Amino acid sequence: MTTSTTSTPPSTESDTFTLLQQIERFLDALGADPHAEAMRHRARTVSRGELARRVRAVTANLAAAGLAPGDTILFGVRPSFDSIVLALAALRCGARLTFVEPGGRDVTAARYALTKPSWVIAESVFYLASSRGLFGWLARRRGLHLARLSAVRARQVRVGRWLPGVPLRAGSLADLERERGNPQPPEDAAASGSVVVFTSGTTGAPKGVVHDARSIPAAAQFTDRDFLLPSTTVMYTHKLQAFLSVLENGGRCVVAPLGWDVAEFLADVREHGVTHTFMVPSQIWELANHLAATGESVPSSLRQIYLQAAPATVPVLERVHEVLGDDVRVLCIYGMTEVAPISMIDSRDKVRDTEEGDLVGPPIDGVEVRVDERGELHVRGPNCFPGYLGHDPVDWHATGDLAKLDERGNIVLMGRAKDMLLRGGFNLYPGLYEDTIGRIDGVGACAIVGVPDAVTADEEVVLFVEPHDTTRSHDELAQHVANELRAGGARIDPRALPDRIVVVDRIARGGRSNKIDRIALRAIAADADGR
Numbered sequence: 001m002t003t004s005t006t007s008t009p010p011s012t013e014s015d016t017f018t019l020l021q022q023i024e025r026f027l028d029a030l031g032a033d034p035h036a037e038a039m040r041h042r043a044r045t046v047s048r049g050e051l052a053r054r055v056r057a058v059t060a061n062l063a064a065a066g067l068a069p070g071d072t073i074l075f076g077v078r079p080s081f082d083s084i085v086l087a088l089a090a091l092r093c094g095a096r097l098t099f100v101e102p103g104g105r106d107v108t109a110a111r112y113a114l115t116k117p118s119w120v121i122a123e124s125v126f127y128l129a130s131s132r133g134l135f136g137w138l139a140r141r142r143g144l145h146l147a148r149l150s151a152v153r154a155r156q157v158r159v160g161r162w163l164p165g166v167p168l169r170a171g172s173l174a175d176l177e178r179e180r181g182n183p184q185p186p187e188d189a190a191a192s193g194s195v196v197v198f199t200s201g202t203t204g205a206p207k208g209v210v211h212d213a214r215s216i217p218a219a220a221q222f223t224d225r226d227f228l229l230p231s232t233t234v235m236y237t238h239k240l241q242a243f244l245s246v247l248e249n250g251g252r253c254v255v256a257p258l259g260w261d262v263a264e265f266l267a268d269v270r271e272h273g274v275t276h277t278f279m280v281p282s283q284i285w286e287l288a289n290h291l292a293a294t295g296e297s298v299p300s301s302l303r304q305i306y307l308q309a310a311p312a313t314v315p316v317l318e319r320v321h322e323v324l325g326d327d328v329r330v331l332c333i334y335g336m337t338e339v340a341p342i343s344m345i346d347s348r349d350k351v352r353d354t355e356e357g358d359l360v361g362p363p364i365d366g367v368e369v370r371v372d373e374r375g376e377l378h379v380r381g382p383n384c385f386p387g388y389l390g391h392d393p394v395d396w397h398a399t400g401d402l403a404k405l406d407e408r409g410n411i412v413l414m415g416r417a418k419d420m421l422l423r424g425g426f427n428l429y430p431g432l433y434e435d436t437i438g439r440i441d442g443v444g445a446c447a448i449v450g451v452p453d454a455v456t457a458d459e460e461v462v463l464f465v466e467p468h469d470t471t472r473s474h475d476e477l478a479q480h481v482a483n484e485l486r487a488g489g490a491r492i493d494p495r496a497l498p499d500r501i502v503v504v505d506r507i508a509r510g511g512r513s514n515k516i517d518r519i520a521l522r523a524i525a526a527d528a529d530g531r
Helices: 019-031 048-064 079-090 105-115 124-129 134-141 217-224 241-249 262-272 281-294 312-323 345-352 431-438 474-487 516-527
Strands: 003-006 035-043 044-047 072-076 096-099 121-122 155-159 194-198 208-211 234-237 254-255 277-278 306-307 329-336 341-347 358-361 366-373 376-380 398-406 409-415 420-424 427-428 441-452 458-467 500-503
Touching: 019 079, 019 217, 019 241, 035 079, 035 241, 044 048, 048 079, 048 124, 048 376, 072 105, 079 096, 079 134, 079 241, 079 262, 079 431, 096 398, 105 208, 105 262, 121 124, 121 420, 124 134, 124 155, 134 366, 208 217, 208 474, 217 241, 234 262, 262 281, 262 474, 277 281, 281 306, 281 312, 312 329, 312 345, 312 366, 312 441, 329 345, 341 345, 341 358, 345 358, 366 398, 420 441, 431 441, 441 516, 458 474, 474 500
Parallel strands: 035 254, 072 096, 072 121, 096 194, 121 155, 234 254, 234 277, 277 306, 306 329, 458 500
Antiparallel strands: 003 366, 035 044, 194 208, 329 341, 358 409, 366 376, 376 398, 398 409, 420 427, 441 458
16 A cells, blocks of 8 residues: 655656757857856856857867767766866767766776766876876875776876876867867757766665656756746856756856865855855754854855755754844755655745654655655656666656655655664664754754674664754763653653764764765774674
8 A cells, every 4th residue: 555646747848858958948048148157166257158159169079079879978077167068068969977986996897887988088187096106096095096097998088287197199178179060969969968876886786877868857947947046046056957057047156166165165155146055964054053153144145055965954954044044045955866856845844843754845846756555755757867777767766765745745754764773673763763862952963873783683773963062071961862862852762762872073974965974873883882
């Protein structure tokens, strides 16, 4: 037996609108006001007309050099004007993009075997960092483990000046930008063009999420419709899809660095008049705490923050509202690599909700959801990926999230299915309790993990707590939390009470979205217990 709800079907345009049409419409929009500023990156700017000219020139030269629809490009260019130009030109040719990422030789080899790249387009610094010499060794010492790019049997293109490690035969972005040849994309590119993003670091079975010429423009339509980005928008981000939506609507973009520094962020917002930005919960938490500690005011231009990736707990949002005030709207977006967005909710509505679970709002129009008999949420829609690379096509995507649908049609997350712990026959879902624990005075963030016990074949339940504005010592905070869970205002099911409470200065986080790293926490818990 399943519980299901279907949102309003999307317009028929999403069924026929292709990625190529989206890019062509974007380029035409840039041409309508060619002299206006489009983007700013550090001290450099580019006009709308120049951005369009560069995309068309690189398209023509890539096609002339033999890039054909369906060819795979291993792409290693950090967010910048160059990365946008190259990515759009490659997709305009109908190519598939997959990305250079750290992961070690074995993981990378497994990914290359699956994607079979025939082109490498990368910054010279990545060639240098992946080389066999001194610089490669230094990069690995700093934790940057890359497979040797020059060894990939593919056409090579460097971005930036030549550095050691770049093959002598490699072409350059400068060559690709020369205006020559037909700037039109190949005729058969309309049905091609795709992006592969790997979500798993495992060597044996890497999971490559494919988004194609159907799902990418569908997601863009949802963004244009629901994010309500006016022509006055100044967006601070490094997301390609956001660049397209903002610029097509007449706004401007500031290219955000991949690394996060709260002081740098505030300086950029003030200097460039940023109005909109994307964040993850750990970043907005740091922003609120920084403003409170320094007494700085929220930059007057900032109007909207899109909060995504990891769940944002009520205590975090309450702190954010207290510091940022009423002038900054925070929208919490629920989605994942396979399908985004799924739902969206104003953070203040989330805070006002008192029911059990994590309220993430109703599914957006065009996305269909259902909950199966095990309580797992499944989704589908035009913005859903067609499948994992090398696997069968996907109709309904099993999210791995436990959920329920309330009487208003809202999705309420109840935990992660794969995070379930087993204790004496009791199925313990951390997400059911972490929000409650997070409301305890003095708790900034928390995470429940299990440590297997080889003797009992059971799991020890360990609760990690990150303090927030408390004068209590770590031991005192741990005791306070234990008292609240057993007999205080945060009482939980006795079967879910932690065996240990570990207070740490900062809970381990990682990955693109800076989510809580439960694998690292399990290792810390096991090590502390001498296992």
